[in-house]
Amino acid sequence: MTDKGIVIVGASHGGVQMAASLREKGYEGPLTMLTSEPDLPYQKPPLSKGYIKEPDPKPTILRPEKFYTDRNIDLRLGTEATAIDRGAGSVTLADGSSIACSKIVLAVGSRPRRIPVPNVDAPGVFELRTYHDSQEIKAAFDASGSVLVIGGGFIGLEIAATAAQLGKKVTVLEAEGRLMARAVSPTVSAYFFGYLTSLGADIRLNARVAGVRVSGGKASGADLADGTVIEADCVISGTGVVPCTELAESAGLTLENGIAVNEIMLSSVPEIAAIGDCASYVHWQLGRRVRLESVQNAVDQAKTAAAALLGEAAPYHEVPWFWSDQAEAKLQIAGLSDGSEEAVLRGNPESGSFSAFLFSGGKLRCVESVNKAGDHALARRLIAMEAEVTPEQAADPDFDLRGLVKRARG
Structure with missing residues (x-):
């Protein structure tokens, strides 16, 4: 043929x-x-x-x-x-x-996913998918003193952190009870809540948006389901994709x-x-x-x-990994936390550098690292090898994870 x-x-x-x-x-x-x-x-x-x-x-x-x-x-x-x-x-x-x-x-x-509320497509509501979108948001930020971000996932928080770094008054509305709830463990959610708050962001959890407010022909904030009114110069819709x-x-x-x-x-x-x-x-x-x-x-x-x-089939068995840079905080994730039953910390969140090791059925499934690139690199290898690492070993900062990788290779 x-x-x-x-x-x-x-x-x-x-x-x-x-x-x-x-x-x-x-x-x-x-x-x-x-x-x-x-x-x-x-x-x-x-x-x-x-x-x-x-x-x-x-x-x-x-x-x-x-x-x-x-x-x-x-x-x-x-x-x-x-x-x-x-x-x-x-x-x-x-x-x-x-x-x-x-x-x-x-x-x-x-x-981008759009939440089904009135005026979500009004002028002054921005979504982010392309370079052109980013430049529209940049222009809006240049003309704004306050920014409302709808959504507390990766994209929403990255934009919120950027806005805070630019000196904007930032409000984040998250419908769930914690940030990045579908992606990270409660400990990492709590860390980023505290970190973004320290940058000046006003984060509202369990905040259900009832509609986007419009004034003078453009978005001017949001009405919440509980009757709260949030005013802002521009609105970012970052509720996933x-x-x-x-x-x-x-x-x-x-x-x-x-x-x-x-x-x-x-x-x-x-x-x-x-x-x-x-x-x-x-x-x-x-x-x-x-x-x-x-x-x-x-x-x-x-x-x-x-x-x-091209007829050279081989199954896709790569270990997924992700990252999110939120101002000066770098989150790196190796593996998938889905179904994890136990989490242990390696390092102290108060130090701003730590990892959460997540286990399921006694097996290491996912590692979430905050400003801990070395842990992330090792985690990718440990999960790929399905290396035998226990929660006690992961939590012990003196335990040699690098040596465990070498032994697993052998």
Whole structure:
């Protein structure tokens, strides 16, 4: 069968790694990357931090333009894919044209989740997904003395910390009883509550937003379900994300909290792979489907999917890891805390440098490190090796975890 090429829909971290891996593995067929954004693919983590704080920020590109031209990668900026025609073997574009292909990679990511309350789409309510979004937020911050952030997850808190560093009066509204409740242990939640409060942020827990207030044609705060009124010059909606599944759904792919893929990142249609924020897979330790939102996950899944599309299948068994920079505090997570039954601390939160080791069934499953990069690096190895480490050993600052890694390797 004649190879009509591979189309990669999405050109963020996962999409760019996909193209790189295909060429590194010797694929010489037509290779097209589509992105609706006008800029060369760029780093996404600085969106909530550096791109907002810097006086004249420019996107930090993932690869120079020469990378794509040298490898005969047809990178199409400002180009949106609107449909997949499985019968014809093509991807339809917004201008009505189409690209013939034999295989497709969906690296379409996620989009901000909107809470269903009145005026959430009013002028002056900002969401963060792209460099353009970050520059709109930067301009709003420049013109504002007070900022209201709806959502106490990673993105919401990173933006709140940035606003506090810029001298803004910051209020954070979190609907749950603690910060980052779905991502971290109570100890780490409590630490960041105290840390952000020390920066001047006013954090309201169990705060249910009933609607966005509008004054003079723009957002001016929020009304809470308990009748409380919060006034602010601009409002940030940071209540998580949802996977972009429209293309997959229209193509008849199986969906389950995202685009369902197997252990080698292929969807229910083997000629179509999905990677990154939009894809759900059965995790090798948990035994159930998960959908992960991290640069590491997107990049590593791209490597697995590239091999699978070229007939070199190997299961995706990488240890997930994440990070969140909130002002000067760096949170790094190795593994998944899902189902953890016991947590022990290595170090003292009062010192501003510690780790929470989380166990399930006597096995180390996750390590959350705050300003403790060494613990994070070791944790990734310990979890990958499924090394035998006990809660007592993890809690003992004098116990040699590095030596345990060496012994596990042996």
